[in-house]
Amino acid sequence: MLQCFLCDSSFCEKPFLTTCRSNQYCATMRTDGKFSGITFTVVERFCILDAVCALLNANGTTFIASVGVGQTSVTSTISCCNTDGCNRNNFDAPNKTPNGLKCKSCRNFYDEQCDSDMVCVGDQDRCLNDTASLLPYDYGFGNNTLKGCISRTFCQPSYFGNVTCCEGSFCNKGVSWLSEINFSLQLLSLISIVLLM
Structure with a gap:
């Protein structure tokens, strides 16, 4: 041992x-x-x-x-x-060096458009475009759409659940809503x- x-x-x-x-x-x-x-x-x-x-x-x-x-x-x-x-x-x-990829993201908790441009860095080689219940209990938040930059390792279903990712700048366009606080809790x-x- x-x-x-x-x-x-x-x-x-x-x-x-x-x-x-x-x-x-x-x-x-x-x-x-x-x-x-x-x-x-x-x-x-x-x-x-x-x-x-x-x-x-x-x-x-x-x-x-x-x-x-x-x-x-x-x-x-x-x-x-x-x-x-x-x-x-x-x-x-x-590594925090920009890698050339850009994705759509949300500005803050109240952003319903989520049309901000986000510059991806380091190993973030995909765009995140996912809908998930972010807490084990609803707490009135329901399912939230998450948008941002993500590495391909987080996109593997066998690692961290069913995370939806796409390749190419701004491939995750569309209207969404985000709770950054809940997303941080999920990651932790x-x-x-x-x-x-």
Whole structure:
């Protein structure tokens, strides 16, 4: 069984070794986000099911998932490894260089047109055009349409549910409505699910 590092806090300043289960690898994940003008970075080191690493194709490589909707963005970088103490590695900040793709997005919570132009960055190589119930309970919001930039890794149904993506600038044109707050909660929930596996 592997010895892997766990974090003492969200900043992972003093990671410590623990013994994982026999079907687990070591993993490191960095999540960078922006919400309502506030930026954050969270680093996690943990044991993860080897099947999840295989699903993400992240054993010995880096898996990057990135999405931007309006003023909200989240980029997660994860890697798996299978030797003792191998998840002490650090990741650089995500690539924020514009990549030439542009997508339609929403300006804010009350935007019913969602016809703003958004410049995609880094690994965001698709446009998001999805309708989903963003909370487990309705809370009066119902199904909301999400538009923005997204990486192809978030578009894989086997990873994060049925996310609708399209290729090419402004392929997600159309009238929609967005709740950035709820979308951020959904993304953080997905990240939590990966951590708990």
